[in-house]
Amino acid sequence: MTLKRFIKNSLVVTCLVFPLIWLYMDSELGMSRRAHEVDMLLLNVIQVDTELTEHVLRTRSQLTLHYDDISSSQKRLHNLLSKFPMSIINNSTALKEQLSAIAELSLKTQNSLDKFKSINSQVSQRQRYIKYLAEEIEKTSSSTTSVINEVNQVVTEVFNARIFGYQISESDVNNYNERLLNVAKDDNQETQLLVEKFLIHFQELSLLANKETIIVSNILEHKLRNQSLKIRKELLASHYKELLNSKDIQRYLIVYAGFLLILILFFVLNRRHLKRYASKHKQHSERDELTQLYNRRVFLKKLESIIHRQSGALLFIDLDGFKRINDQLGHNVGDETLQMVASKLKNVIELNESSHIFAEVFRLGGDEFVVLIENIDRTYSTDCLKDFASSAVKECAFNLTSPNDEYFLSVSVGIAQFPECGKDIAELLNCADKAMYESKQRGRSCYTFYHEINQ
Amino acid sequence: MNKIVVRTFAYFIIGMLLSLCNVKVIAQESGNFIKPIKPIEKQTSIQRHQVNLGKVLFEDVNLSENKQMACISCHLPEKGYADGLPFSKDNAGKDKVYNTPSISYSIYNYHVSWTGKFKSLEEHLDFLITNKTLMNRKWPSLIAQLKGNSEYQSLFTLAGYNEISKSTVIDAIIKFEANLAKPSRFDLYLLGDKTKLNSAEIAGFNLFKSAGCVSCHQGTNLGGNLRQKFGVIKPYFPEQKINTRDLGYFNSSGKDEDINFFRVPSLRNVAKTAPYFHDASAPTLEKAIQVMFTYQLGIDASEEDIESIKAFLATLDAIE
Numbered sequence: 001m002t003l004k005r006f007i008k009n010s011l012v013v014t015c016l017v018f019p020l021i022w023l024y025m026d027s028e029l030g031m032s033r034r035a036h037e038v039d040m041l042l043l044n045v046i047q048v049d050t051e052l053t054e055h056v057l058r059t060r061s062q063l064t065l066h067y068d069d070i071s072s073s074q075k076r077l078h079n080l081l082s083k084f085p086m087s088i089i090n091n092s093t094a095l096k097e098q099l100s101a102i103a104e105l106s107l108k109t110q111n112s113l114d115k116f117k118s119i120n121s122q123v124s125q126r127q128r129y130i131k132y133l134a135e136e137i138e139k140t141s142s143s144t145t146s147v148i149n150e151v152n153q154v155v156t157e158v159f160n161a162r163i164f165g166y167q168i169s170e171s172d173v174n175n176y177n178e179r180l181l182n183v184a185k186d187d188n189q190e191t192q193l194l195v196e197k198f199l200i201h202f203q204e205l206s207l208l209a210n211k212e213t214i215i216v217s218n219i220l221e222h223k224l225r226n227q228s229l230k231i232r233k234e235l236l237a238s239h240y241k242e243l244l245n246s247k248d249i250q251r252y253l254i255v256y257a258g259f260l261l262i263l264i265l266f267f268v269l270n271r272r273h274l275k276r277y278a279s280k281h282k283q284h285s286e287r288d289e290l291t292q293l294y295n296r297r298v299f300l301k302k303l304e305s306i307i308h309r310q311s312g313a314l315l316f317i318d319l320d321g322f323k324r325i326n327d328q329l330g331h332n333v334g335d336e337t338l339q340m341v342a343s344k345l346k347n348v349i350e351l352n353e354s355s356h357i358f359a360e361v362f363r364l365g366g367d368e369f370v371v372l373i374e375n376i377d378r379t380y381s382t383d384c385l386k387d388f389a390s391s392a393v394k395e396c397a398f399n400l401t402s403p404n405d406e407y408f409l410s411v412s413v414g415i416a417q418f419p420e421c422g423k424d425i426a427e428l429l430n431c432a433d434k435a436m437y438e439s440k441q442r443g444r445s446c447y448t449f450y451h452e453i454n455q
Numbered sequence: 456m457n458k459i460v461v462r463t464f465a466y467f468i469i470g471m472l473l474s475l476c477n478v479k480v481i482a483q484e485s486g487n488f489i490k491p492i493k494p495i496e497k498q499t500s501i502q503r504h505q506v507n508l509g510k511v512l513f514e515d516v517n518l519s520e521n522k523q524m525a526c527i528s529c530h531l532p533e534k535g536y537a538d539g540l541p542f543s544k545d546n547a548g549k550d551k552v553y554n555t556p557s558i559s560y561s562i563y564n565y566h567v568s569w570t571g572k573f574k575s576l577e578e579h580l581d582f583l584i585t586n587k588t589l590m591n592r593k594w595p596s597l598i599a600q601l602k603g604n605s606e607y608q609s610l611f612t613l614a615g616y617n618e619i620s621k622s623t624v625i626d627a628i629i630k631f632e633a634n635l636a637k638p639s640r641f642d643l644y645l646l647g648d649k650t651k652l653n654s655a656e657i658a659g660f661n662l663f664k665s666a667g668c669v670s671c672h673q674g675t676n677l678g679g680n681l682r683q684k685f686g687v688i689k690p691y692f693p694e695q696k697i698n699t700r701d702l703g704y705f706n707s708s709g710k711d712e713d714i715n716f717f718r719v720p721s722l723r724n725v726a727k728t729a730p731y732f733h734d735a736s737a738p739t740l741e742k743a744i745q746v747m748f749t750y751q752l753g754i755d756a757s758e759e760d761i762e763s764i765k766a767f768l769a770t771l772d773a774i775e
Contacts, residue, residue, distance in 0.1 A: 065491035066674035067681050071565035078574050110574075117681035118716065121670045125687055128667040129753045201688075 007270045014263050035239045038095065041084050042228040042235075045102065048077045049225040052113065056219050059120060060212070061165070067117045074113055077106055098231045105224050112215050119212045126205040127162065131155055133198045141191045146183045151195070154180070154202055161206075167213055168206040176202070288363045290335055291342035299362035299370060303425055306374055307418055313385055315371035316414040316432035317345070317392065320444045322367040325400060325407050337400070337409065338367065344395045345369060352388045359388070370432075382417075382449070389413045389447035397445050410445035412436055421450055491664065491673040494645035495563075495638045502630060504614040509631025511610060512624060517600065518584065520591035521546055526583075526628070529555045535727030535772075536635065541735035545588040552700045554735045559773065560723040562633040564679035569733040571682050571718030572707040576632065580625050594621050637773040639723065644770070652770055659767025662760060667752050677722040677771065685715050685732075688753030691746070700734060726769045740765055 055069040081103050086096075134151045141147050154176055161168050177199050184195040243249050288295045294302075306312065319341060326334035345361045349371065353359055358374045373388065393411060400407040414436025421431040431450045439448040512518065513526045529543050530536040536559040538544075543555040553569045567573040573582065584590045584597070601607045601619050608619070616623040641660075644651040652660070663669060672678045682704055685691050692701045692715065699706065704713040717733060725731075730738045737743035744764050748756035 065669070066493065068493060068674035071674070071680035075565060075575070114682060115712075118683050121681060121683060122687055124670040125667050125752065128670070129688055132754060 003273060004270075007266055007273075010266055011263075011270075014259060014266070018259060018263075035235060037085065038099070038235060039232060041080060041099075042102075042232050044080050045077070045106070045228045046225050048073055048080065049109075049222060049228070052077070052109070053219060053222065056113070056116060056216060059116075060216055062162075067121075070113060070117060074110055077110065081106055095235075098234075102224070102227055102231070105227055109219070109224055112218055116212065116215045116219065119208055119215065123162070123205065123208050123212055126201060126208065127158060130158060130198065130201055130205060133194060133201065137191055137194045137198065140188070140194060142188045147180070147187055147191065147195070150176075150180050150183050151198065154198075158202070158205060158209075161209060165213070167210050170206075173203055173206050291339055291363050293342050293361055293363040293369075295362065296364045299364065299372065300425065302360070303372060303428075307423055307425065307428070310374055311417070311419060312372065312374040313415055313417045314428060314432045315373065315385075315389060315392065315447075316416070316429075316436045317369040317371065317396075317411050318414075318436050318440070319367040319396075320410045320412055320440070321408055325409065328405070329400075329402060329407070333400075338363075341369070341396055341409075341411070345371065345392065348388070348392045348395050352384075352391060354384075357384060357388075385415060385417075385449075386447075389415060393445055393447055412439040412444050413447035414439060414450065415447060416450045490645075491669045492645065492677060493675045494642040495636060495675060496642075496646070497638055498634070498636075501634060502614070504610075505616075505627055505630040506634045508610045508614045509627040509629070509634075511607075512628050513631055518590055518592065518597065519546060524590060530558050535559055535724040537728040539729065541730055546591060547588075551588065553733050554730065556720060557724050557728045558632055559635040559637075560676050560679075560721050562629070562636050563674075563676035564718075564721060566679065566682060566718040569717055569720075570704045570707055572704065576629050577625050580628060581621075598624075636723075637775065639771050639773050641767075641770040655763065655766050656770050659763040659765070660770075662763050663767055666748070666754060666756075666760070666764075668747065668764070671719045671751070672722050678719040679721045681719055682713075682716045683719050683751075685717050686750045689750045691715070691750040698734070703733075722768060723771050724773060726765075726772055740768065744768075 052070065052073045055064075055073060058064050059067065059070065084099075086099075134155050137151050138148050157168065157172075157176075160166075180195055180199060184192055187195075286294060286298050303314075319337075322334070322337065325337055342361070342363065349359045349361060356375065360372050362370045362372065364370055371388070371392070373385065392413060397408075397410040400409060414432045414434065416428055416432035416435055418428055421428055435448045435450040435453060438453050439446045442448065513530075516522050516525045516528075518525060524546050529538045531538055535557045537557040538555045541554060542550040543553065545551050556569065561567065561576060564576075565574070567576055567579040573579040584592050585594070598619055598621065601611075601624070611619050611623065611627075614627060616627070640651045663672075671681065671683050674680050685701075685703065692698075702714055704716040705711070707713075726740060729740065730736075731740070731743035732746075737746055741761050744761045745756060748754050748760070
């Protein structure tokens with residue numbers, strides 16, 4: 001198993017184990033039983049409270065004509081609190097006090113709900129009765145339509161108030177009273193009695209309706225829910241404090257932190273390994289091992305990238321007499337010679353580089369080197385190239401002495417300019433090669449421009 | 456591409472199904488909120504052994520101190536689980552304060568007892584068994600007695616209770632009481648069988664709704680889920696001579712606003728449970744209906760109206 005694979009597997013395993021630990025902590029230690037029970041109770045109370053308000057509002061706007069829903073919610077609330085196992089919280093007095101506050105509030109809510117039911121039904125009963133009285137007045141009233149109109153107006157007002165949920169104020173009630181009594185003055189005895197009765201009931205009805213509104217607004221304050229939410233908040237805060245102080249959680253936190261560290265370590269190691277691996281491979285693929293120059297592949301790539309955009313030249317350099325050195329003095333000397341030439345060429349480049357020219361040396365293979373010269377700002381002159389080539393020829397001409405013999409080493413340089421010699425890499429290389437052969441024929445240790453051969 | 460099309464189609468179908476369900480729910484809801492009375496449906500799952508145990512406990516005189524009283528001595532099956540007497544008898548044979556209410560539909564009540572001071576049947580049963588003038592038992596001795604009885608042991612085991620305790624005894628009796636709530640002809644009518652009621656009875660039902668009886672006698676049990684003042688429109692009790700029992704819920708709560716407030720009783724089985732009201736002041740159903748008309752609704756009812764309401768109330772009797 002390679003290191004990479006090992007790291008990969010261990011990462012997967014860690015990723016799987018983590019959530020499991022987290023889950024375990026969450027379920028086993030995240031909620032102690034007591035806190036959980038109380039929390040469930042409070043949640044249920046909140047739910048019942050919401051349910052109750054919905055039922056009350058429905059009943060008030062007469063969407064339901066029965067109180068079964070309210071009663072069943074009341075029953076649920078009662079059961080919740082009466083069946084709650086108080087023994088669980090025996091040792092926590094603060095919690096006990098808070099829960100008793102909840103119980104008190106729920107008792108109050110229950111009472112106001114009972115009252116709401118009876119008042120609500122009384123209001124609808126009285127409404128019906130007032131309508132009945134209005135009909136009676138209509139029957140008995142002698143002649144004037146004004147009484148009937150007035151009475152009907154009151155009835156309409158009452159029904160509107162119920163439907164649209166507004167209150168009939170006391171002054172309004174008094175107003176109606178006066179007007180009705182005034183109008184009914186001239187009517188017969190029976191009607192007057194009925195009107196008086198009607199007014200009494202109207203007054204009571206408006207009082208009751210106002211009471212109902214007050215009760216409903218009280219219920220809508222959600223005291224029970226707000227208290228429960230408050231307690232839950234406190235409970236949660238104290239609960240986390242407790243958790244952090246508990247030994248179990250500390251142990252698990254250490255385990256968790258350990259796993260986290262291991263994960264991070266793996267990550268870092270993996271990253272470093274990959275980085276080193278990548279850079280090593282890059283060097284292998286780009287550099288020539290012997291001379292540490294860029295190799296043929298990089299040269300071709302580079303040439304391809306600039307050949308269409310820029311002008312420049314190729315200096316094709318071939319060693320003269322290298323074969324003899326290699327054969328007679330051995331490969332070791334040959335290699336050393338090559339390294340020497342490479343460093344000399346590097347020196348040449350350093351000497352001749354200017355702001356107009358950018359040059360780089362490549363080893364194509366064997367004893368062949370190439371210097372690629374880019375003309376950066378297009379102030380190109382063949383003099384520059386000539387300087388370059390001549391310095392290369394000068395630098396690389398030297399003698400090797402051995403006890404038996406003396407070896408003379410020099411370079412022949414062929415120069416091909418682009419884009420003058422074509423824009424194709426193969427063609428360009430061919431040209432440079434031909435120029436190089438020309439210099440070899442001219443007696444070695446010199447340079448030739450390709451365009452000179454053509455002439 | 457094909458997969459996406461299939462998936463979209465599947466989601467579409469699921470969505471359609473869900474919306475159909477919603478429509479169904481909405482339809483059910485809208486059906487409910489205009490109905491003042493909800494029907495009882497036939498109970499589907501009856502725990503036969505628990506009911507049986509409850510029945511045995513209900514009829515056992517050994518549950519009382521003097522071994523002469525059982526639940527059944529005041530709640531007689533043939534009288535609609537009331538006793539037909541003006542007032543219930545205590546363990547010495549003397550009259551108690553209130554008339555015995557019927558318990559056949561008590562499972563649907565929210566307020567238990569005449570003033571509604573108990574919020575659940577459990578509390579009320581506890582009260583009845585430990586009350587000095589009634590069963591007069593202490594729970595520990597009663598449990599010990601039941602445990603000593605091998606018949607009860609097998610009955611409790613059969614019913615699926617793993618112990619004989621206060622809660623299991625109460626639970627068994629309540630299971631028995633719940634089993635007493637049988638649907639009536641009127642329930643069948645509400646559930647859709649329109650042939651169950653004749654025209655006079657339907658007219659009675661309509662009068663019941665239009666006259667306003669329905670503002671208190673509503674819900675599944677036609678009452679039982681609220682307290683209301685006796686004498687909403689006209690005061691029912693003469694002010695000079697008022698009995699303690701007539702103060703109603705005031706006796707428990709002590710608040711002035713609760714004077715004369717009573718639990719609205721259920722009207723199911725009402726034709727079988729004469730005499731009526733907490734003080735048995737109405738010996739017949741006609742009288743009771745008339746009192747309700749005058750004092751609660753303020754209407755001077757005619758003979759026909761009373762007859763019509765009576766015909767409707769008769770449809771509320773449980774059918775076996």
